[in-house]
Amino acid sequence: MKILVAVKRVIDYNVQIRVKEDGSGVHTDNVKMSTNPPDDNAVEEAVKLKESGKVKEVVAITIGEEKAQETVRKALAVGADRGIHVKADSYIEPLGIAKILKKVVEKEKPDMVFLGKQAIDDDCNQTGQMLAAMLNWPQGTFTSKVNLKDKSMEIVREIDEGLETIEINLPAIVTCDLRLNEPRYASLPNIMKAKKKPIEPMVAKDLGVDITNRIQQIKVEEPPKRKGGIKVSSVAELVSKLKNEAKVI
């Protein structure tokens, strides 16, 4: 079996983002960038399935500017076999990304596509589900456990009420939760080896799909700043403040 894993380059999750003064977006110059965290879980799960012998090949794909290739390199360093980099210079909405991925799926014919459940930059939570609909494949979203069988997968999903177990037929889409696994670090020898693994270049606008953005970003603003409060010196003072000042208990 074969897995296609999609990875996205985003501002590192530890960075406190700064909104541009002109409201056109957030600062990205000289800001640390990394793979979107749940995408690391998607790569890890694919590699684990390969190590178990059930999966023969893991292909990592990213869509984005030149430097987005780093995320594919990282996936190759932890065990993906080869990469695809679909070059795109500007932001593409999840709908356009899903269309590009569909094109690649039709060419690569994987049995599964793994993605992170959500990107931590635009927080859209759409791409996996959209791709599933376009391919008419079933999906397991917010996945925290995967059990791959011969023709299907049993998936445990994290939902608001608790946990849900479903079985989906292959081919299928899986969007991964942070609790699915513990992504490994790449060892130095594997990072060196990954440099020799092939990354196939493609160009988004040459794929023959409509990736025009439909949503116009009018402005980006900082949220209202929350004023810092006071420190209380004892539990008794805290309870008294909550009762008599804030009047919330």
Next chain:
Amino acid sequence: MSLLLIAEHDNSKLKVFTLNAINAASKIDGDVHVLVAGSGCENVAKEVAAVPLVKKVLLCDSPNYKNYLPENLAPLVTKVAEKYDNIVASANTFGKNFMPRVAAALDVSQVSDVTKINSADTFIRPIYAGNAFATVKSNDKKKCITIRPTSFDPAPKTGGSAQVEKVEAVAVPNNSKFIKREETKSERPELGTARVVISGGRGMESADNFKLITAIADKLNAAVGASRAAVDAGYISNDHQVGQTGKVVVPDLYIAVGISGAIQHLAGMKESKIIVAINKDGEAPIFSIADYGLEADLFKALPEFLAELNKLNTIQK
């Protein structure tokens, strides 16, 4: 044209966040129609019909929709959506699961997690874990929108009498199967709608120590929350997680215990009216947003907190 909203329910009762979504939807288009798709869910349709903001209820009662499998539900919504300009659902694990499938089928770019409606086509939504807010204008003729329920008040529940119209089920792909749902049952209020939330983090050190939190939760009639670190460590189940990839809560009082305050956690609670932080590390970032900070060892502070609450004559419920 009218607006189509997809109700969330458990086949016998409407989930409360649907009321918040109905209120939000009515600000986009006053002609709100609600689709209730499920199995044996006639009572839910009746409940929705009583909501005064709802102008029409569409009931699709079929075993196909019993467990809201998105592979089955999305084609139905897509079909019904033909007659509508706006398709709306809550931005929780229910809406997030099926709505992008509908948007893709309709070739629409979805607007996710809307927190404010500026006009029929312009919305505000948080990005970067709520560290920025984007004002966006959708240029799609048909729009698929998910609403952050906690950013809107619930619509009044009674007084209306909308007409209930039956809708035929559509073909299903038979490529997915529901096996089971393990819901965490609790006597306490729901995390998403509780007036008071008390959350524990890594500082709790064990699942057993969460008893210190639940004792106070019971006293305050509060819901229990947790940071991702506490859930990852197995102290408490995933449905308690507050944050960017967990739940967003906006209670009157949020008490963060042993939580340092990573931006991903703050994303889920910083709109709370009053925030209390109890942490032994005086430099913890949570203190920078807390209205009342107590620098203390939680294992001493929590029992004292409970004792102080016990001294009070009255506690708001």
